[in-house]
Amino acid sequence: NFNTMKEDLARPWIIAGYSLFAKEGPRGLKIEVMAGLVKKSKSSFYHYFADLEVFTEDLLRYHLARAREIAARERACQSIVPDLLNVLVDSKPDLLFNRQLRIYRDVPAFNKCFEQSNIEASNALMDLWMAEVGLTDHKKLASQLFILVMDNFYLQISEKNLTYEWLLSYFSKLGTLVAEMKKSEVASS
Numbered sequence: 108n109f110n111t112m113k114e115d116l117a118r119p120w121i122i123a124g125y126s127l128f129a130k131e132g133p134r135g136l137k138i139e140v141m142a143g144l145v146k147k148s149k150s151s152f153y154h155y156f157a158d159l160e161v162f163t164e165d166l167l168r169y170h171l172a173r174a175r176e177i178a179a180r181e182r183a184c185q186s187i188v189p190d191l192l193n194v195l196v197d198s199k200p201d202l203l204f205n206r207q208l209r210i211y212r213d214v215p216a217f218n219k220c221f222e223q224s225n226i227e228a229s230n231a232l233m234d235l236w237m238a239e240v241g242l243t244d245h246k247k248l249a250s251q252l253f254i255l256v257m258d259n260f261y262l263q264i265s266e267k268n269l270t271y272e273w274l275l276s277y278f279s280k281l282g283t284l285v286a287e288m289k290k291s292e293v294a295s296s
Contacts, residue, residue, distance in 0.1 A: 116155065120141060120147075120155060123144040126144075129200045130266060132211055133211060133217075136163065138152050167220045170224060171220060171223055171227075174224035174227040177227075178227040181231040181235075186235070187235065187239050187278055188278065191235070196271050199266075202261075203266060203269065208221035225257055233250065236253050240252070240285045256281060260277070
């Protein structure tokens with residue numbers, strides 16, 4: 108199939124662009140830099156992609172495909188520690204890409220992709236999340252808390268701190284927060 112062959116030949120460009128976007132956002136997408144990374148001429152970029160806008164659309168499609176793959180792995184997690192943490196560490200470039208989408212969500216296509224990838228994660232993790240935070244009887248509350256936690260998570264992650272140890276600390280603090288909220292709720296009722 109010609110399209111599959113073309114996709115295979117264009118894939119190094121997508122991988123290079125994905126990595127650059129994850130680190131620097133859209134301003135990191137420079138054809139000359141990517142050409143150096145893939146060891147091809149700049150003109151070969153235009154052979155596969157009409158322009159940077161088409162390339163960026165392909166990057167967003169690639170990210171959503173990655174989000175679905177990661178969601179399938181997340182769905183299989185039995186626990187946050189260690190199962191989910193291992194998936195998150197393995198998905199570092201994807202999480203950093205999503206972080207850039209969040210930062211630049213004033214761009215409609217980036218916002219749409221960010222929201223779609225978060226829906227994938229939310230759908231995959233909600234049952235585990237509700238069980239872990241003890242809100243199995245409060246799905247609406249658990250969902251709202253999950254959205255806040257996801258937003259906070261993307262505000263805090265970076266290429267340097269996105270490690271198993273940092274994630275363990277982050278989720279530990281989150282567990283403490285939820286426990287305190289539940290204690291406070293019991294005390295006030």
